[in-house]
Amino acid sequence: MTATTKTAPVLERRITKPSGDVLLEIEDLHIHFDTPRGIARVVDGTNLTLYRNEIFGIAGESGSGKTTLVEAILQIIRFPNRIATGSARFFPTEGESVDLMRLSKAEMRRFRWEQISYIPQGSMNSLNPVMRVGAQIADGMTAHGISQAEARRKIPTLLERVGLEPRVAHHYPHELSGGMKQRAIIAAAISMDPELVIADEPTTALDVNVQRVILETLAFLRQEFGIAILVVSHDLPVHAQLVDRIGVMYAGQIVEVGPIRPTVKTPLHPYTQGLMASIPAIGGERVRLSGIAGTTPSPLNWPEGCRFHTRCPHVMDICRRVEPIRATIQPGPRLVGNVEVTVTEGRSAACHLHPESTPGDQP
Ligand code: SF4
Numbered sequence: 245m246t247a248t249t250k251t252a253p254v255l256e257r258r259i260t261k262p263s264g265d266v267l268l269e270i271e272d273l274h275i276h277f278d279t280p281r282g283i284a285r286v287v288d289g290t291n292l293t294l295y296r297n298e299i300f301g302i303a304g305e306s307g308s309g310k311t312t313l314v315e316a317i318l319q320i321i322r323f324p325n326r327i328a329t330g331s332a333r334f335f336p337t338e339g340e341s342v343d344l345m346r347l348s349k350a351e352m353r354r355f356r357w358e359q360i361s362y363i364p365q366g367s368m369n370s371l372n373p374v375m376r377v378g379a380q381i382a383d384g385m386t387a388h389g390i391s392q393a394e395a396r397r398k399i400p401t402l403l404e405r406v407g408l409e410p411r412v413a414h415h416y417p418h419e420l421s422g423g424m425k426q427r428a429i430i431a432a433a434i435s436m437d438p439e440l441v442i443a444d445e446p447t448t449a450l451d452v453n454v455q456r457v458i459l460e461t462l463a464f465l466r467q468e469f470g471i472a473i474l475v476v477s478h479d480l481p482v483h484a485q486l487v488d489r490i491g492v493m494y495a496g497q498i499v500e501v502g503p504i505r506p507t508v509k510t511p512l513h514p515y516t517q518g519l520m521a522s523i524p525a526i527g528g529e530r531v532r533l534s535g536i537a538g539t540t541p542s543p544l545n546w547p548e549g550c551r552f553h554t555r556c557p558h559v560m561d562i563c564r565r566v567e568p569i570r571a572t573i574q575p576g577p578r579l580v581g582n583v584e585v586t587v588t589e590g591r592s593a594a595c596h597l598h599p600e601s602t603p604g605d606q607p
Contacts, residue, residue: 266335267440267472268294268317273330273345275309275316277543284543286312288496290330291570296337296439299466299473301487301504303480303519307540308493310476311365314442317344317474318362319352334359336439357388361433363443368425371417378403378413381432388436395435402431405468406461423454430461434471441465442474447482459486480523484508489590492516495551496543499570502591510585512573512593514556517583550596557581558597568601570594 275287287309294300302310315321317332332344336359347355356362364370372380381402382395390398400410406427417425426446433441443462447455463486465471475487483490483504490507492500492515500513511517518536538555541547547554553563558581570592577586580597596602 265296266293267296267298268292268335268474269331269333270313270317271331271333273313273316273332274328275312275321276326276328277312278326279544282544285496285546286543287316288543288546290493290496290498292491292498292501294440294472294474296335297466297470297472298489299463299475299487301475301477301483301490302493302498303477303483303490304493305478305519305540307543309496309543310478310493311444313493314362314444314474314476318356318360318442319344319347319349320356320362334440354388357384357438358436359438360440360442361436361438363429363433363441363446365444365448367429368417368422371425371428373417375416376413377415377417377420377428381413381428381435384432385435390436398435399431402435403428405434405465406431407457407464421454422450423457426450426454426458427461430458430465434465434469437469438471440472440474442476444476445478446475447477447479455482456485462486480508480519492519495541495546497551497570497594499552499595500591500593501570503588506588506591510580510583512580512585512587512591512598513552513595514558514581514597515552516593517581518555550594560596562596562602566596566603568594568596569603571598571600573598573600 270290270292273287273290277284277286290313304310330345333341334344335341378399381399382392385395386392399413403410403412408424408427412424412428420428447458450458462473466473477483487504489502490504491498492513494515500507500511500516507516508520511520522535536555541551541554549565550563550568553559556563572592573587575587575589577584594601
């Protein structure tokens with residue numbers, strides 16, 4: 245047990261809307277995976293800006309690289325993965341910015357809970373069945389230099405923050421419902437008052453009502469305490485209910501970024517259009533589901549040019565030869581394939597249907 249004079253952090257009320265201040269800047273991140281069949285380029289040139297106090301969603305099919313991306317941010321990638329190049333610069337409210345890719349293991353261990361915390365996929369199953377919930381939350385805090393007494397004092401408040409009664413601290417995990425376990429995990433994740441919480445598939449395996457409660461809890465954390473949240477989910481309706489902006493990931497790259505409403509309503513990238521056509525309408529009108537033809541290509545051998553060209557209904561000759569770059573799309577009306585779209589501010593896409601995406605020296 246660690247006994248120190250460190251004081252348990254108090255959850256501060258911060259700004260409650262996205263501030264426009266950069267919190268995390270990922271630049272040209274490549275994460276390669278050594279396999280017996282060659283190098284798998286699982287994340288391959290990803291760029292992303294996350295702002296203070298915003299909720300940002302990363303969407304995409306299985307195998308698109310979303311989980312590997314957040315594992316890289318947190319430096320929890322295990323051998324034989326390796327980070328090839330790139331940076332992920334974090335700008336704390338106080339102190340100097342740091343490149344997370346350059347922190348030592350010890351530095352990252354401290355940073356991980358105190359500045360950035362993580363709710364991994366299926367985390368409610370990671371609760372120790374023979375330990376009371378409160379003791380498990382306290383363990384995480386004492387590992388970061390908080391005394392047992394301080395940790396115990398803070399636990400009732402933490403549980404109330406996530407909508408649980410303080411007495412839940414004395415319960416064992418098997419006495420809690422799935423939603424209560426997930427909220428206990430969220431309480432642990434905010435126990436050191438981090439600036440960023442990363443949640444990987446936070447609602448998977450939960451029924452619809454419990455999903456709603458978890459999403460409300462995450463939204464409450466941002467609203468009340470200004471915690472930025474990075475949500476990874478394959479589930480677009482989850483993003484539509486929670487996030488401010490969304491990044492759509494395909495084949496190791498983010499191919500479209502924009503505010504959530506216009507992005508799901510009028511996608512600028514054919515892959516996002518395909519994802520939207522794969523789900524019942526958000527809001528209720530669409531009835532015919534068409535999905536996306538084909539399967540995600542292998543990271544051992546991404547296609548030349550646009551990586552989506554083998555599945556894209558709008559493929560052109562240039563798509564097979566030239567890789568589009570993700571560029572800001574100018575506001576105004578335009579056609580995306582055969583769909584008329586009015587582009588609003590703050591949107592970007594990597595697709596030759598938008599001249600902004602085609603490198604300047606290409607015909
Ligand atoms: Fe489709 Fe071409 Fe756009 Fe790729 S670049 S998404 S293949 S239209």
